[in-house]
Amino acid sequence: xxxxxxxxxxxxxxxxxxxxxxxxxxxxxxxxxxxxxxxxxxxxxxxxxxxxxxxxxxxxxxxxxxxxxxxxxxxxxxxxxxxxxxxxxxxxxxxxxxxxxxxxxxxxxxxxxxxxxxxxxxxxxxxxxxxxxxxxxxxxxxxxxxxxxxxxxxxxxxxxxxxxxxxxxxxxxxxxxxxxxxxxxxxxxxxxxxxxxxxxxxxxxxxxxxxxxxxxxxxxxxxxxxxxxxxxxxxxxxxxxxxxxxxxxxxxxxxxxxxxxxxxxxxxxxxxxxxxxxxxxxxxxxxxxxxxxxxxxxxxxxxxxxxxxxxxxxxxxxxxxxxxxxxxxxxxxxxxxxxxxxxxxxxxxxxxxxxxxxxxxxxxxxxxxxxxxxxxxxxxxxxxxxxxxxxxxxxxxxxxxxxxxxxxxxxxxxxxxxxxxx
Amino acid sequence: xxxxxxxxxxxxxxxxxxxxxxxxxxxxxxxxxxxxxxxxxxxxxxxxxxxxxxxxxxxxxxxxxxxxxxxxxxxxxxxxxxxxxxxxxxxxxxxxxxxxxxxxxxxxxxxxxxxxxxxxxxxxxxxxxxxxxxxxxxxxxxxxxxxxxxxxxxxxxxxxxxxxxxxxxxxxxxxxxxxxxxxxxxxxxxxxxxxxxxxxxxxxxxxxxxxxxxxxxxxxxxxxxxxxxxxxxxxxxxxxxxxxxxxxxxxxxxxxxxxxxxxxxxxxxxxxxxxxxxxxxxxxxxxxxxxxxxxxxxxxxxxxxxxxxxxxxxxxxxxxxxxxxxxxxxxxxxxxxxxxxxxxxxxxxxxxxxxxxxxxxxxxxxxxxxxxxxxxxxxxxxxxxxxxxxxxxxxxxxxxxxxxxxxxxxxxxxxxxxxxxxxxxxxxxxxxxxxxxxxxxxxxxxxxxxxxxxxxxxxxxxxx
Numbered sequence: 016x017x018x019x020x021x022x023x024x025x026x027x028x029x030x031x032x033x034x035x036x037x038x039x040x041x042x043x044x045x046x047x048x049x050x051x052x053x054x055x056x057x058x059x060x061x062x063x064x065x066x067x068x069x070x071x072x073x074x075x076x077x078x079x080x081x082x083x084x085x086x087x088x089x090x091x092x093x094x095x096x097x098x099x100x101x102x103x104x105x106x107x108x109x110x111x112x113x114x115x116x117x118x119x120x121x122x123x124x125x126x127x128x129x130x131x132x133x134x135x136x137x138x139x140x141x142x143x144x145x146x147x148x149x150x151x152x153x154x155x156x157x158x159x160x161x162x163x164x165x166x167x168x169x170x171x172x173x174x175x176x177x178x179x180x181x182x183x184x185x186x187x188x189x190x191x192x193x194x195x196x197x198x199x200x201x202x203x204x205x206x207x208x209x210x211x212x213x214x215x216x217x218x219x220x221x222x223x224x225x226x227x228x229x230x231x232x233x234x235x236x237x238x239x240x241x242x243x244x245x246x247x248x249x250x251x252x253x254x255x256x257x258x259x260x261x262x263x264x265x266x267x268x269x270x271x272x273x274x275x276x277x278x279x280x281x282x283x284x285x286x287x288x289x290x291x292x293x294x295x296x297x298x299x300x301x302x303x304x305x306x307x308x309x310x311x312x313x314x315x316x317x318x319x320x321x322x323x324x325x326x327x328x329x330x331x332x333x334x335x336x337x338x339x340x341x342x343x344x345x346x347x348x349x350x351x352x353x354x355x356x357x358x359x360x361x362x363x364x365x366x367x368x369x370x371x372x373x374x375x376x377x378x379x380x381x382x383x384x385x386x387x388x389x390x391x392x393x394x395x396x397x398x399x400x401x402x403x404x405x406x407x408x409x410x411x412x413x414x415x416x417x418x419x420x421x422x423x424x425x426x427x428x429x430x431x432x433x434x435x436x437x
Numbered sequence: 438x439x440x441x442x443x444x445x446x447x448x449x450x451x452x453x454x455x456x457x458x459x460x461x462x463x464x465x466x467x468x469x470x471x472x473x474x475x476x477x478x479x480x481x482x483x484x485x486x487x488x489x490x491x492x493x494x495x496x497x498x499x500x501x502x503x504x505x506x507x508x509x510x511x512x513x514x515x516x517x518x519x520x521x522x523x524x525x526x527x528x529x530x531x532x533x534x535x536x537x538x539x540x541x542x543x544x545x546x547x548x549x550x551x552x553x554x555x556x557x558x559x560x561x562x563x564x565x566x567x568x569x570x571x572x573x574x575x576x577x578x579x580x581x582x583x584x585x586x587x588x589x590x591x592x593x594x595x596x597x598x599x600x601x602x603x604x605x606x607x608x609x610x611x612x613x614x615x616x617x618x619x620x621x622x623x624x625x626x627x628x629x630x631x632x633x634x635x636x637x638x639x640x641x642x643x644x645x646x647x648x649x650x651x652x653x654x655x656x657x658x659x660x661x662x663x664x665x666x667x668x669x670x671x672x673x674x675x676x677x678x679x680x681x682x683x684x685x686x687x688x689x690x691x692x693x694x695x696x697x698x699x700x701x702x703x704x705x706x707x708x709x710x711x712x713x714x715x716x717x718x719x720x721x722x723x724x725x726x727x728x729x730x731x732x733x734x735x736x737x738x739x740x741x742x743x744x745x746x747x748x749x750x751x752x753x754x755x756x757x758x759x760x761x762x763x764x765x766x767x768x769x770x771x772x773x774x775x776x777x778x779x780x781x782x783x784x785x786x787x788x789x790x791x792x793x794x795x796x797x798x799x800x801x802x803x804x805x806x807x808x809x810x811x812x813x814x815x816x817x818x819x820x821x822x823x824x825x826x827x828x829x830x831x832x833x834x835x836x837x838x839x840x841x842x843x844x845x846x847x848x849x850x851x852x853x854x855x856x857x858x859x860x861x862x863x864x865x866x867x868x869x870x871x872x873x874x875x876x877x878x879x880x881x882x883x884x885x886x887x888x889x890x891x892x893x894x895x896x897x898x899x900x901x
Contacts (some may be wrong), residue, residue: 056479117474159476160476161476165485166486166487173483175479218483267897277897325478
């Protein structure tokens with residue numbers, strides 16, 4: 016057997032192994048995904064508005080972002096910047112330390128969560144794709160509430176728990192229409208199960224909601240280079256309102272005896288993915304090997320047409336304003352490793368899709384991050400710390416102070432590079 | 438070469454290994470940590486209610502008789518119980534000759550005594566000393582075809598040798614008493630055995646001394662229980678022998694034979710206390726609204742019926758019995774002189790009016806198979822005679838759940854409440870408790886004397 020053929024054969028095997036590893040771990044991580052927020056009891060769960068990975072350190076501002084080694088999850092058109100020969104793997108996770116408080120109680124929570132798994136590459140000169148898996152909503156709560164036993168002075172603790180969430184498997188495509196102008200389409204398959212339980216004395220009521228829906232989003236980007244060292248990119252995204260059903264099932268059981276007292280399908284729950292749109296821009300500048308990047312976004316989702324309410328919680332239109340900068344002191348590494356690190360900082364202000372007692376939940380956060388190159392600058396470990404507060408502002412409401420550590424691994428591999436001599 | 442491991446740090450396999458390690462770390466550390474805040478966001482779909490006014494219907498029944506042989510206890514005495522009636526007990530015991538090694542030619546009879554030891558169980562007023570007559574039996578005790586004797590059984594007495602003693606008792610605590618018997622009886626026994634030693638086999642011995650009956654004489658106000666074992670119940674024949682010119686005291690011991698011992702028990706119930714049989718129970722509306730438990734004598738017990746429990750099912754789509762408790766409260770001052778049983782048992786009532794033998798086994802077997810629940814005497818006053826605070830409570834959750842789910846009369850079960858079977862025929866105990874119509878001075882005090890069924894249940898999807 017020809018030596019070069021053997022080598023390429025095993026290289027292919029190794030690549031398949033890597034892909035298989037990603038996929039299998041991705042699905043198992045989905046099952047482990049969790050959140051810890053009492054507010055995730057509402058609707059289809061807590062909707063993740065952040066990006067994880069490269070853009071988390073710059074405040075999630077990525078609608079107008081297009082770089083060579085970046086899988087843009089927010090705007091599919093942003094994939095157009097990927098190098099022709101590169102194959103990029105992204106894996107992101109987070110650790111969130113939260114302190115929830117009301118006027119009468121305070122509680123801490125720590126969550127380890129998987130956030131994103133994606134791979135992307137340029138298929139043709141004009142067409143770039145990425146596929147990935149990420150949580151769309153998370154449900155995770157464990158609420159105990161004292162309940163009276165009528166006819167006595169006794170009480171017991173009723174326990175309400177929820178877990179699961181809706182996940183998104185997406186296929187992003189970017190096509191270069193004209194020089195610098197790319198259009199993107201994202202096909203997403205939403206799936207997952209949300210389980211809610213109520214355990215009051217012996218009776219345990221368990222309800223599951225299962226999602227199963229394909230949906231599309233669109234994006235555009237235009238990028239232009241000025242004076243060979245400054246690139247300006249503007250972008251926009253749009254998603255149409257899309258109805259989808261949640262298939263519901265309910266069981267009632269006696270936890271003491273173990274008997275199943277009721278097991279039936281209940282009417283489907285109607286929900287939808289809201290109309291969404293956003294605009295953003297970025298300015299990239301590389302002069303004398305020092306690289307600067309500034310990016311800013313506005314993104315809105317029209318949730319308020321959903322009239323579902325839960326004890327004072329209602330949907331509201333969400334708006335996110337974000338901006339961030341990134342600096343790489345010297346991309347050619349003349350002065351050592353510290354100079355090729357990407358340093359990031361960002362701010363983000365998000366008006367949540369939830370309004371509690373008429374007050375919209377607002378989230379303020381600042382972020383700082385670094386991109387640590389390895390494998391001779393071919394890949395990065397991105398670490399960012401985000402500090403923020405999420406609150407409604409009305410007395411008695413839940414307030415969350417958090418510190419979020421995001422870690423992502425971007426493996427960039429030259430899979431399609433043909434060696435002259437192998 | 439195939440698969441040369443990690444030729445270079447940029448080797449794709451090395452990257453894959455790093456990735457795998459990172460992913461494994463995340464997978465291992467991902468876990469749930471949930472918050473308990475936000476209880477204003479949740480609202481229960483169930484309702485939990487505690488109700489203590491469920492109906493319990495009582496009826497009083499009497500057992501024809503109970504087995505009294507082989508119980509290791511001798512009941513003797515009389516007590517006129519103002520709540521129940523007059524009870525009388527007398528016991529019969531056979532003795533085994535155990536020591537007869539003397540071959541002295543000049544023995545001299547001295548005296549004869551009966552040694553008894555109380556068990557601590559009593560029924561009545563212990564302030565009056567017991568007064569008993571001790572009779573020699575006319576013939577050996579014979580067991581019935583079923584090898585048992587009952588509370589109705591008797592034995593004939595040799596009426597020419599009554600021996601009567603009133604003896605001191607130091608309260609109800611366990612104690613040994615030694616009763617001097619008539620010398621004429623002792624000498625007859627002593628010389629009868631010594632003179633006919635060669636012919637004195639077991640049969641001849643029993644003909645000479647078939648045993649004794651201990652019966653109450655006049656003036657008793659209490660029934661005592663005496664232990665019948667070979668060490669606690671004895672007849673001791675004291676005599677002397679001459680050894681080298683000196684007189685030496687000797688004892689010939691006759692030990693009780695627990696297998697050949699039984700009691701005759703009888704209770705003459707008060708005229709206003711009609712009791713029924715298993716097939717024809719008498720409601721407590723005819724017994725002054727009181728339920729009775731009496732071991733020994735007429736052996737009273739009380740049947741409990743729970744009408745209407747099935748109606749709980751109609752409150753909602755799903756009704757679950759969380760907890761059910763039956764509380765039995767002794768009537769105030771009903772146990773001033775009679776100690777309360779330390780525990781009671783609930784049995785599944787067997788409605789079939791069996792043959793006599795089967796009915797006697799009712800509590801032992803027939804009614805204990807499905808439901809045997811024990812309720813201990815509780816309350817702060819149980820040791821201090823504070824009448825208001827004594828009660829027995831039984832956890833009857835499973836039973837009530839089965840009755841709530843009973844869809845037909847066939848599935849309905851009644852319970853019986855009684856002294857535990859193991860103690861029913863070896864102790865004399867009595868309990869009087871009120872039914873749900875029992876009145877005691879005021880409504881509030883009446884409730885403290887009434888039986889109560891307390892059920893906590895949860896309803897899902899309650900019917901409006």
